Every structure is written in C-alpha cells, then in structure tokens.
Amino acid sequence: MHIPDGYLSPITCIATYAVTLPLWIIAFKKLKEQLDETTLPLIASLSALSFIIMMFNIPIPGGTSGHAVGAALIAILFGPWIASLCVSLVLLIQALVFGDGGMTTFAANALAMGFMASFTAHYLYIKIQTKLYAPFLSGWIGIVISSFVVAVLLGIQPLIATTPTGEPLYFPFGLNLALPAIVGSHILFFGIVEGIFTGLAYRYIVKNQIYKGVHA
Amino acid sequence: MKNIFYPIIIVLIFLPLGLISENPAWAEWENEYYQEMLGFIPKGIENAFHMKALIPDYTIAGINEVVAYYLSGIVGITLIFGFFYFLGKKIAR
Secondary structure: OOOOOOOHHHHHHHHHHHHHHHHHHHHHHHHHHHOOOOOOHHHHHHHHHHHHHHHOOEOOOOOOOOOOOHHHHHHHHOOOHHHHHHHHHHHHHHHHHHHHOOOHHHHHHHHHHHHHHHHHHHHHHHHHOOOOHHHHHHOOOOOHHHHHHHHHHHHHHHHHHHHHOOOOOOOOOHHHHHHHHHHHHHHHHHHHHHHHHHHHHHHHHHHHHHHHHHOO | HHHHHHHHHHHHHOOOOOOOOOOOOOOOOOOHHHHHHHHHOHHHOOOOOOOOOOOHHOOOOOHHHHHHHHHHHHHHHHHHHHHHHHHHHHHHH
C-alpha cells in the first residue's frame, strides 16, 4: 500500500500535504500531552511493532503481496491521533531509510495508512467495544478504508494527468483496476491479517495488564 | 513493562518470513513492468525524484538478504525508540 514517488501528480501530492500537515500538528500536540513514564515505552513499542509487522510481506493469489499495518491496535489503546502519528513516523522512516514509499507521497501514505485506518478503527471500536470481536473488526475495517483511499488516489491519476496525446503521466491504471485490486485484496487477505494481529495483540496487552487503554 | 518487549523479540525472530513473497505489492512494480504492460513507462514514474535511501528495499549490497533484513528491522526499531527517547527527554525538561 506504500505509494512510491512518481505515482501521484504534483497537485495530488500538494493537496495531500495540505490536508495532512495540520493533522500532524494536532497529533503531535496530543502525543506530547499523553507521553509519560508509563505510556512512552508502550507507545514506542507499538510503533516498533507496526514497523516490524509491515515487513511481513504476505504473498496472495494473483502475483502480488501485502502486509498488515498495526494502526488499529494503537488507535484502540491510545486514540486515533496518537496512532496516526506513530504510523506516520514508521512511514517516514520507511521512506527515508529504506526507500519504501516516497517523500512526495509521504503525506498521501500517512493520510491513508495512518489517519484513515486509525480514525476508522477508533470510532468503530467505540461503537462495538463490548463485543469480543471488536479489535478484530476494527483492524480489518480500518485497513480496508486505508486501501480504499490509496486506490482512489492512484486510480484518479490517469484522469487528472496525461500528456497532450493522452498518455498517462503518473499512475496509469484507473479506478476500474485499482479499486478491485487494492480494496479487494485488503478485504480478503490483509484486512483479516490486520484483524487477527489486532485481536491477538490487544488480548495479550489486556491479559498481562500492560495497559488498560483509554476506553477500558 | 518487560512483557511488551517479548512480542517484539518474537516477531523479530520470524522476520525472514517476510521475504517469502517474490512478488511486489500491487502498484509497487519495477519500471520494467510498465514497459511490458503498456509499451511505455509513464513519464512521471520514469523521471520520479528518488531520495537515496540508506538501505534501499531492505537490502545491503554484499550482505546476505536474510541478514540484511534482520539489520533493517533492528535499524528501524532503533530509530523509532530513539525518536521517542529524545521526545521524552525534551518533554521532561
């Protein structure tokens, strides 16, 4: 789901930065408010876990692969703003150090995998938190919404940026291909993995009384 | 607090499983893919600005890919803990 440099038109990159920049500022303030001796090691550990699970590329039928993100787990425990910022930090490191994703597309990736997944998971979890499957479903739906945003950002590129002869300048495939490929694979595979990860990790954290969570 | 580090260590041990997939994610193809599929590489993708990554694609030239993957994981975790360590120091002050 990491959009590389060169896949989004400059106007898309600017628009996503314009939307995400104020959100990062709010999120950073919220993070600073919540950090103390108890929360800091846990928030850092969950960010590290998010980084690590993104390295588990899972092959699926159709010749592609993907991975979980870990946004929902942080969103359930610490709220959507902190989760969004933690995933953004992970994405920044991936782009800068490992060339995974890109700097021009960093805001787009943070918006999709960070903010959209975290806020979706958080608000869904609040609605269904008494249910046993709440962490699983929050993880699943959260990442599916991320994948939808990524698919739309990619799929609109051939509509908004072409050469005078009609050749696409950036990502060349439209929504008709991007939506089923990206959203479909996240509904069927990576969303389930994210859900299982969220469910298992949440249970582990509650059982070992590591953190009671903001909603507990 | 130790309890939270165990899962990280366990997941880290299994990290090479992440290398099983030969295939890239959908829409994270090499430029040759577009040449084959479309007969051309979109100009924006071909001329994209790329930052020089320290460990591009989690690989290090001359080092075994599993070892490089482990090192990548450790570097990433270290940077994340480093960020929070310094943020914590800054706030405490």
